Amino acid sequence: MKILVVLRMIPDSAGELELTSDGRGIDREWLDFQLNDFDDHALEEAILLKEASGATVVAVAIGEGSNRVLQMAVARGADEAIALEAEGDGMIDSRAIAGSIVALARSKAADLLLCGVQSTEDLFGQLVPYAGALLGWPHVSGSSRVGIEASALRVTQERGGGIAATYEIALPAVIGVQTASKAPRYVSGSKLREASKTAIGKAPSEPAGFERSAEIVALRLPGQRGSGENLGDNPENVADRLASILAAKGFAGV
């Protein structure tokens, strides 16, 4: 079995995000880019499948810092690393990159395409259904466990409210990972140094396959904070205020 796993580098949402002067993009100059959290879980699921079934894992990364994350992927167990050329330096639009990912899945003869269920830049739709539709492969989004039995996948999907559905899916297939079967592993510095010797391949950007057709008119920061009261940043003052608020509302002294 060959697994292609997609790793998207996206701006850290926990950091400060500022808009460009034309208001149509975010200022990327000082941004921290990090691996999309769900893609990190997809990588882990790919490596776990490799360990369980002897699969080969090809990691493809896109965006700022791709080489760094590909080295990490190799250190964790990926067999091959490919940096995908990105068009422009804006959002990683899953609708636009689906064509490139599908071309790679075909040229690498992948049986299973794994990626994170979504990214915070998926304004125009998610990669899993787009790639699945282009390939004509079944797809399931939001997995919390992916296993392989004979030549069929067993995929558990979080359906909300804590309800989980388990499906059997014949390969080839596309799975959008929400949570890997085990938490993503850490890698040691020595493994990372060893992995840095692995050559990183390059893949060209391919036509999207889908017109984008909707367009961003403007980005903006959400307006005012809610109507809530800001208690400030001094822990002692905040604790004083909260203690009296909790007491007044009957929550203290249980």
Place this chain on the structure above:
Amino acid sequence: MRIIACTEGSFGKLEPFSLEMITAARTAGAAGDEVVAFFAGQELEPAVANLGAADRLVAASAGGSQLIAAESYTRLLADTVAAEEPGLVLVPYSANGLDVAGNLAARTGWPLVSYVNEIRRDGDRLTVVAQVYGGKILAECSVPLPAILMVNPGAFAEAERRAVDPSKLQHFDATAAVAEGKVRLVGVDVPNYDSVDLTTAERIVCVGRGIGDEASIDIARGLADILGAEIAGSRPVVDSGWLPKVRQVGKSGQKVKPKLYLALGVSGAPEHLEGMSKSDLIIAVNTDPKAPIFNVAHFGATCDLFDLVANLSERLQPGR
């Protein structure tokens, strides 16, 4: 124009966001537009009993299982779209909707905008506002019709619940079509709440990524004990294995409405807010003043959560 509002339900219950899709459809519609609700499930009762606010209901039933895989849902929806020729399809942002919306967009070639919070009709286009970067940025988009929108649960009010007039119901049996799917449902797990049921908890202390590591959860648990609250976690905390799944709040966990919700180091991604924003009293502590959790908090503080927990525990239970 005709607008299709996708709805979901299982185990005898309609997902409340189904009613929100009807409101969203009315918001996007103009006078004379028709809103058609689409439903696929084992039993039609939850749809038929509740979706009367739509002008019509197209409902596919498939025996055999409570849940229908998104693959089958999409195929049935695509048939309905081909027959009804709508100008707009609204899909809820749910586990099912994530697969449905993109696949339908690929089949039709129509534009898709996801994470939508607001919809406005501008002649033959829509202007929509969507959330990106975990709710930290709003994107205003112009969308030509026909189009597909994936709408955030909680963004629109629920339409009135009333029964569908039998003359407005179009039902077909999809059991054979569902059985042909490549994605075969082999099991459904409903969580076991014997140990804890957050949905009935009156007080919840929820920890987010800002808690840092597993050992630090005990610090929050100490405060929860003093408050008589259940400890809960956001998705990153549960995904890391620091708390069990039954203690997760949010889209893929539990939707809670306690009297007190204290969020420690929770950023408040839209998926988290969906699960707790209706709590009676929300107190949030996060060092990032722009964290979206502050948009729903009644009281917010930007101090270090560990300093706060230590000080607050001392105030609430001196000498401990």
